[in-house]
Amino acid sequence: MKFHFQQAIRAVILLAFSAMIFNLHLTGEIEKFTNPKYNGLSKIVAILFLFLFVVQFTRIFSLSHKDHLHSHNCCVHHSHNKLQSNSKKLFSYFIITVPLLTGFLIPAKTLDASIAEKKGGVMIISKKTQNTKLKEYAESVTSNESIGENLYGNEHTVDPSLIVERQEIPEKNITD
Known part of the structure; x- marks a missing residue:
């Protein structure tokens, strides 16, 4: 059984987004961010994130050790450069986690x-x-x-x- 760290990070991000939206609905602060007529839509999005978390959670562990099923001389349309690939992934995770961090750490304030x-x-x-x-x-x-x-x-x-x-x-x- 193999643990996939990147899949776990994706699952945690999906769960965090779902939890943040549910928390905004429970506290009533969602109306500070969205129009009240879109509350139902944001609840659907939170449920969708929760469903995607469940799907992603099943991908965290795998029974096989097959990571690369193709040869390294298979084609030229993609690169196997791990350093460049990891920096792009870190940057994309950073962009996705910034709204999460601001949503959980910075309190919502209405304009007075x-x-x-x-x-x-x-x-x-x-x-x-x-x-x-x-x-x-x-x-x-x-x-x-x-x-x-x-x-x-x-x-x-x-x-x-x-x-x-x-x-x-x-x-x-x-x-x-």
Whole structure:
């Protein structure tokens, strides 16, 4: 009976993903990461990972010692370079385990008002200045003092046909 270390690592990764998703559902923290309408789908994924773990667990031990069934001169489409192959495997396992480590070690935190203030402060200020410019322009247009004035400054020229059309449009009463 032979133990396959790489198959065991894969089984542990599948079990860890399944456990993490089940834990998020049990604690209710899954809603911090996904839309609530996808809760059923994430439960299916957790069950699928658990099923794949069971399948992978059967591959950890084998009765035969046949690792390589082909000769080393069989073809040229793959390499037998163990060092390059192992570094690629380690890198791929690292990429897969990073979400697991962050999921188990870093606590989930919802965005509260203080974080939103820090992140959205610039956007709020820019919206205020944009709204004040639009209000000033709307006041100048409704007073008909400067219909030909350009809202965008000197960057864009005003089309004279639009000014003529604006003068011909009758004012609508908002209370109608």
